Amino acid sequence: MHQFTDKVVLITGGGAGIGRAAARQFAAQGARVVVTGRREAVLQELAGENPRIGYVVADAGSTQDAAQTVRTVIERWGRLDILVNNAGAGAILPLAEAGVERVREIFAVNVIGPSLLATAALPHLKAARGAIVNVSSTFGHKAAPGLSHYAASKAALEHMTRCWALELAPDGVRVNAVAAGPTETEFLSERMKLSPEQVVQVKAEEAARIPLGRRGVPEDVAPWIVALAAPGAAWLTAQVITVDGGLDAA
Template sequence: MQSEKVVIVTGGGSGIGRAAALRFARQGNKVLVTGRRPGPIEETMAGHANIAGLVADAASVEDAKRTIAKAVDTWGRLDALVNNAGAGAILPLADTTADRITDIFSVNVLGPSLLAAAALPHLKARRGTIVNVSSTFGHKPAAGRSHYAASKAALEHLTRCWALELAPLGIRVNAVAAGPTESGALTGMMGLSPEQAAEIKEQERARIPLGRRGVPNDVAEWIVRLAGPTSEWMTGQVIAVDGGLGLA
């Protein structure tokens, strides 16, 4: 990416979001990371002087406005929005409740929509870009993860619809669909015990054609590329970075 862009990475306190924030920052860009807990944000900020932080919930209407305002107030512009914060659960249909569905869709569908809408005037001014972070399960069915998968499918389709709608403004919209990646996601957002997480990791590794789970940098590299000048003629694409899992 060209130096001195202003980038927002939601959920930048850990995992894929932190790796993307550090990559953007090391290339000379200014980065605002968000998350609900201050501790992880502070750790990411400690990784590079170009990174600022804001405690903000990606699923909140007010916080979406505050997030965009913070970047613009700090650096005077906004070039890229990375909708990385995500929610999910192993949630068989029999255990489904309205609250749990709402939690997942609020973070994975409502949040990126609110942030993108609030960012729009600023992205228009800079001919900026949006990168959404989806999952292999946004296009590959998975038993027991239907609402997570459906929320990411919605995010992938929002990516294509926004790409068409915003192309006349010079705004590009793409997504990275990550495969199973080493992060806190299984014990964090998926709510599994360490033992359950270890079992699922092994099952996933065995199914991935390239024989390993990803690391955050595998995915971050493509987030940064899609936001940057080498992708100037790409929009509406969902790039699978998943060791081939989507094919298996």
């Protein structure tokens, strides 16, 4: 099915993990996909797989990059139909160790970045009667020790999803979110800055808590991002869909 033919999809943090899997799936369904990230070599590799995938080097936490990213998309591809706020930052950060720089970094990527990008994209999304899909986490609505600031940032993103959905409904722009559970990506090492030993420990602990018995893979989550943006979801907005092997209920 080519249900996204000629649609332009912008995915932040698209060079790896869930974002990369979503980019591939959107492209397979006919979309022109633009991925962003800070590592150009990774973005180039992905773009080399499929002529329908392009990229813009940009930092999701940079206040300057948001408007420039949208300008570049419009200059190169002429329109913007779907925005996927996928890039994320986090930390296992006990309250006693919470310094201003770590907290600021988390909120810059998870809250401020999606807000500024959505603001810059809004005229084009309204013109296309398009969609925004935000990528949250189970911990956006499930408490856990050591995750207060990461969880709070994702809770903010989920509530922004609902508020934006109500605000933009008269313009025909739908806003939903996918709350992903623990997924096999580089997030623990790259974004949470855990040591290899810590990564192994955290993964084992998470797998043990998930009712379906394993951590997810990007291909478990990406189809739900695509589905929320698809024409078949035309009457769906203001929803947060949790995809986490049952962790949310455990």
